[in-house]
Amino acid sequence: MPALTRRALLSTAVGLASLVSMRTGYAAERSVKLVAPSHLIGFDPHNTGHFVRRLEIGETLLDVGPKGEIVPGLAASMSLDRSGTIWSFPIQPGRFFHDGSAVTAETAAASLRLSSMVAASPLRQAPIRSIGVEGNAVVIGLLKPYALLPAILASSSLVILAPASYDANGEVRSLIASGPYQLIKFEDGERLETVAVRRTADGGPSVQRVIYQVVDDAETRARMVETGGAHIASTILPVTAARLRTNSTLNVVSTPSLRLRYVMVNSSHQALGDRRVRHALSLSMDRVGAARAVLRDQSFAATQMFPPILPEWCLAGETKLPFDPERAEQLLDEAGWHRNPASSIREREGQKLSLELLTYAWRPELSPLSQIMQAQWRKIGIDTRVDIVNTERIVRRAREGTLELALFARNYFLVPHLVANLIDDFAPTSEANGWGAVGWHSEELAQALRQYSETTNEDVRSHLRAAILRILHDELPIIPHSWYESNLVHSNDVTGVTVDPFETSYRLSRVRWA
């Protein structure tokens, strides 16, 4: 339970009074019940699930706009000095935390400073020298130019919390933030309740109370909405979505997101180090067939690295990831792997082309997709063992270099700028991170990504993008498989429900009772 100071009590009373006086419609006491898979692990915004921002309990300095661009949040604007190393973010006036204290540059800077001490903070990715205050603006000094700083400040981990939220050790003890919803009940990691305490810029929120419940299984979540146990279910299986679309009492909303499914490849493996083998693996994957069978929509089959949701990161023309098993067999022959007529598995110098494909269970479509890959690679003479483990084992083995193949799904907008995530995966400063390229390095790519992060010149960036995409598609350090769709299903009791393709918010403040 959040600590209740006298101020908090007062502000709650004020809040409730204004709640009563607000024109809220007839369903003032009804709660919208949202079920989702993300576990609630304490109050720290750095924790996975990011419910603080997603449920609009807290806000970040900067936000993500509808096209993935960085827009003002608690900060009214942003500016960069001539040297390119000092960023300035003036704070919007008239914003308050749930305990009544004002959101000022000092409190925002303090919150960010505390975050920078957390090992998993996205601030650690930026070459930050200092976080300070100048007038009503948060001023961040960098060691060198880093154009991606605004994107970092827009990450869901960097929710600005009031000083009273932290204890003496800098740990988050209660959730006193500035969003339109306030946390009123938190039940150990399974369920929480929020209540609307202020208006948003566009007149919301219409929904006064929200209940968020954790339900792990996607099918169960969908069933809950079907049977009236919940109003909104986030993240349902594609096959369920296809089925529910025909149900007139329900609405399925979906939008492509920047989560990618791809096969991690250990390029230091004796077989996989050969570009031709990687391409053979890619050419023999029937992405369209798999997408149709498992994902129930062939448009999810990846035709290149990134989906059309970021048009500037797409190459024009036909698919860069064709399905051509004959060509795959040719490439394997060229690479020296020939079929053993008895077993029909390919061999080279007595070694079988036998690979291990790891994947994990908590994304349910990964197992069937991996089994499809296994069957398809078998047809071109590659013997694959599939193992369902967990992400930890995959990442650890990737870092150790013992991984061979792994089917992974990664959110390339975890930090709201694609390049920040690409640097992490393909040009990390130290060792491989464990979910990007393994045993592969391209100086050209590393340079291009680094330059991109330092410049804001659009022409230069355009050239760099072309180069980055070319290298990724030619080398295939990871083999893209399919794109993701963020979806949810809701009953007809609510309307105005939309899905954020960048997974930053459930946008409950825009939901209305039907």
Next chain:
Amino acid sequence: MTRNQWIGACLLIAIAFAATVAPELGSNPYDQDLVRVAETPSLDYWLGTDHLGRDTAVRLAMGARYSLGIATAAMGLALLIATPLGVLGGTIRPLGVVVRWVIDVVQSIPGFLITFLIATSLAIGPVAIVVAIALTAWVEPCRLILLTTEAAVRGTYVEAARLVGLPTKFVVGRLVLPTILPALASVIGIAFAHAILAIATLGFLGIGLRPPTPEWGTMIADGMPYIHEAPQMILLPALAILATVLGFLLLFGNTRGARWD
């Protein structure tokens, strides 16, 4: 044999037949037909297809092979543990006390807890499941063997045999153990039934199996999103489990007030 036992025997023979013969006859259980996913029974696929277009009928039969195989291995291991412990515990007093205490303690721990923890902590594969099940299944047979051996050792005809000069081990082995075979068969049969259920539960939770191994519990879990378009994905494996477990219970369970659990 009672009528129930005949029914049980028939069920088991049918399942065993499916397990041994069928996989060779039908199509490949791993062949995927991505165009004909989650279909209800048709002429090509007599029992329909699963979510990856694989023939349900063949996968059911392979599942029988897997479940029966694991259960047999587990019971074998369980008996390997139970018999020496029971016999030795029955003949040597202090060892008997220790074995009794161990049995007591193990029975105080919920079986599922043990099975679950062991299966998740060992490396993935059939061995983990076999060990996990064996470590709970050895208890009842052991207790039976222990009690019977103890009673027999103190009984008179062992005395008589000793007087004649026969070694105790011989007496126990040749005279005592055969008398408990019916009771032991019953205990083992019920343990088999529990093993099949445990395998199906672990498979449902996705523990200890490497895809694309066909296993009934996993097939049920896979079939849950497809309950409307292809209900046979859940119904058929459930029936298979029912038939197998029922077969064991009917054939081996002593049904009057039996401890089904």
Next chain:
Amino acid sequence: MSILSPIATWLTRAAGVAFLVSLLSFFMMEALPDDIAFQVAAARYDVERVSPEVTESVRSELGLHLSTVERLRLWFGALLNGELGRSFISKARVVDTIGPPLLRTFAIVALAWPATIVLGVVAGIYLGRSARGVAVAQGIAAVISSIPTYVLGLGLVFLLAVQLRWLPSAGYGGLAYLALPVLTLALRGAVRIALITAASINAAYTHPSIAFARMKGLREHQVALLHAAPLAAPAVVACSFFSLASLLEGVAVIEVLFAYPGMGKLLVDSVMAHDVPVVQAIALTITFMVLCCNTAADLLARHIDPSGRK
């Protein structure tokens, strides 16, 4: 003195079991090939944020860099002081983490157990009046016992929640959400009790006191309640307690199926997430509860048996 010594024996046994279970769960978690520090870090933060630096900071925070012996010693030391530690993942006190789920599981069990007994006994009495009834009880018990509990649950969900829309299919938020889990567990347990009851009642009817009661002119239901029931009671009572123990065992899978945030589901989740302190605490709690059940069953059975010796 004669009262204390069985208590003392029981306490030693309980302590022994508790010790063993804690060790078992500790070593099981250790035996996992995963790096606990990483696993916890990945469970806490997004997996894409778990750099080696993050892993190491979690490792030192949780004391995982200490040796196994050292960690065991610390854990037992804390346990003897009554402290169950803190969850690796949420950093909340273990007591706080398992408290509410324990209560929620208790809610299911508190409803399912009486339901099991009532359903079972009523059905058993009804069927026990004839040998044919006992055969029917055997048949139903055999069939239902042969279905995995989760299949039973799925069947009920499909029938009552999806088709008929009478009950919610999953989750937690009030009494209605308890209905399906309780029904599933009760059904499973009731068939066994029904069988024992039917068999015992049927056997009881052959007892001479029954014929005597009938001769006295008592009506049939009076015969059943006043004479047959007490004869059948010991077996039924013993079975009831055993059914409680198996209820506790079966509740975990049911909670996972119905996404019911109880202790069983927490156990499964914690094992997957490598939250060692929580796993140990739950293992201890469940074992302790089962131990109490079995003991109560033994005591009561000995007490009730009219022909037994005290």
